[in-house]
Amino acid sequence: MKKAAYNIVPGTEDILKTMGEQIKLARLRRDLSVELVAERAGISRSSLWKVENGNPAVAMGIYAAVLHALNNMDRDLLLIAQDDEMGRKLQDLNLMTRKRATRRKD
Numbered sequence: 001m002k003k004a005a006y007n008i009v010p011g012t013e014d015i016l017k018t019m020g021e022q023i024k025l026a027r028l029r030r031d032l033s034v035e036l037v038a039e040r041a042g043i044s045r046s047s048l049w050k051v052e053n054g055n056p057a058v059a060m061g062i063y064a065a066v067l068h069a070l071n072n073m074d075r076d077l078l079l080i081a082q083d084d085e086m087g088r089k090l091q092d093l094n095l096m097t098r099k100r101a102t103r104r105k106d
Contacts, residue, residue, distance in 0.1 A: 006056045020054030040069035
């Protein structure tokens with residue numbers, strides 16, 4: 001079978017691998033088996049193995065399910081892009097141009 005190609009930059013590959021390692025360490029710290037976490041997450045052991053290896057083909061929902069199976073660690077996903085420093089700067093630059101506020105229709 002042909003392997004799917006993903007347009008992932010090397011830095012992102014490193015991030016996925018690190019994230020997978022951290023997920024594996026979290027599982028091991030909790031002394032949970034691969035079988036138990038996979039069952040709790042509703043996935044196969046091979047899918048969990050892919051998550052723990054940072055495989056880019058794994059869907060975001062599977063990562064979330066695995067994190068949830070590790071005692072509700074999926075809440076950490078809310079931290080992603082929470083402090084969007086660059087986005088705020090770009091937004092502020094747009095606000096610098098003199099624009100009128102939209103008129104209210106009363």
